[in-house]
Amino acid sequence: MNQLPLLNPTDGDIERASEQIREMVRRLFKRSLHIRHVDAGSCNACESEIKQLTSPYYDLHRLGIFFTTSPRHADLLLVTGPITRAMEAPLLRTYEAMPDPRLVVAVGACACDGGIFGRSCLTNGRLSRVLPVDVLIPGCPPTPFALIQGLLLAVGRAEQKMRQGQIQPSGDNRAILGTPSPTPNGFSGVES
Amino acid sequence: MQIAWLIRGLRTGVVTTRYPREPETLPRGFRGLPVLDVDRCHAADGCNDCVQACLPRAITLDAETRGQGDTGRESFAVSEEAGGGVLLRLNYGACIMCGLCVAACQSTAITMTADYELAVRQPGDLICAATLRDQGAHHESTASPEPN
Numbered sequence: 429m430n431q432l433p434l435l436n437p438t439d440g441d442i443e444r445a446s447e448q449i450r451e452m453v454r455r456l457f458k459r460s461l462h463i464r465h466v467d468a469g470s471c472n473a474c475e476s477e478i479k480q481l482t483s484p485y486y487d488l489h490r491l492g493i494f495f496t497t498s499p500r501h502a503d504l505l506l507v508t509g510p511i512t513r514a515m516e517a518p519l520l521r522t523y524e525a526m527p528d529p530r531l532v533v534a535v536g537a538c539a540c541d542g543g544i545f546g547r548s549c550l551t552n553g554r555l556s557r558v559l560p561v562d563v564l565i566p567g568c569p570p571t572p573f574a575l576i577q578g579l580l581l582a583v584g585r586a587e588q589k590m591r592q593g594q595i596q597p598s599g600d601n602r603a604i605l606g607t608p609s610p611t612p613n614g615f616s617g618v619e620s
Numbered sequence: 621m622q623i624a625w626l627i628r629g630l631r632t633g634v635v636t637t638r639y640p641r642e643p644e645t646l647p648r649g650f651r652g653l654p655v656l657d658v659d660r661c662h663a664a665d666g667c668n669d670c671v672q673a674c675l676p677r678a679i680t681l682d683a684e685t686r687g688q689g690d691t692g693r694e695s696f697a698v699s700e701e702a703g704g705g706v707l708l709r710l711n712y713g714a715c716i717m718c719g720l721c722v723a724a725c726q727s728t729a730i731t732m733t734a735d736y737e738l739a740v741r742q743p744g745d746l747i748c749a750a751t752l753r754d755q756g757a758h759h760e761s762t763a764s765p766e767p768n
Contacts (some may be wrong), residue, residue, distance in 0.1 A: 490636065571650075585640070586737075
């Protein structure tokens with residue numbers, strides 16, 4: 429861990445270091461995570477599901493995950509909606525107000541890929557056009573269980589089930605899902 | 621009065637789910653992850669009912685989107701290995717699990733599963749593809765999608 433900084437780091441070095449840092453961040457947030465939720469043009473279906481997380485049935489607090497009303501207290505930014513132009517600047521301000529290290533989670537089809545709104549003059553269409561995204565939770569809206577899985581995935585307490593997780597829901601490899609990709613897709617959070 | 625509450629509470633027990641520790645089965649009829657049975661799909665014979673039905677355009681055929689630019693969705697790169705076949709892509713990120721593709725599919729190749737654990741770390745992991753050819757369906761890995 430305490431290596432001297434390399435003079436000419438290669439891509440592999442940088443990748444390894446970033447993976448180490450990511451692992452450290454996950455360990456840091458493993459037992460206590462505070463969430464700031466920002467609605468960036470959502471239809472409120474995702475909010476309805478997020479609200480259920482604090483209900484006695486799902487009881488997110490038993491996992492050490494809490495919602496906070498101030499971005500200064502937050503470790504994780506939960507974003508819903510197709511990132512409208514009007515909410516873009518407040519969203520960025522919220523992100524900047526959060527202390528490092530911080531995680532960003534896109535919730536719902538809109539934040540993941542535009543959903544039924546897509547990209548237009550009024551929406552960015554997906555969160556990764558605005559912020560670096562750590563975890564994407566698809567679904568319209570995702571069930572509270574999916575949200576729990578996504579939040580635990582963000583802090584390294586759950587396994588990714590799709591693609592690299594080799595999920596095979598129909599029992600054999602004839603399903604479209606689980607198509608093994610030769611390399612992990614180069615499709616990083618922030619687009620150039 | 622309070623005794624009655626206590627008795628009722630004790631009888632009800634704990635209602636909180638044990639989800640991450642124990643898998644939770646969702647009620648019947650829950651629409652989760654749509655899955656394609658490649659052997660039954662007739663996309664190579666010119667069928668594109670599911671593509672037509674898909675509201676957020678999460679399902680695409682590469683023959684249809686060839687040469688199109690950025691429409692706010694993924695730009696669907698033509699697979700190099702898809703010689704003579706079609707490339708059916710499903711973007712789970714855009715999918716709203718409405719089930720219209722299941723209703724539209726005449727050969728019942730698409731089914732909705734109750735799987736809900738779809739969170740991923742990379743957006744590319746949400747895009748799945750299958751190459752379909754006329755004689756016998758092939759299940760091949762495809763080129764990585766190009767960001768638009």
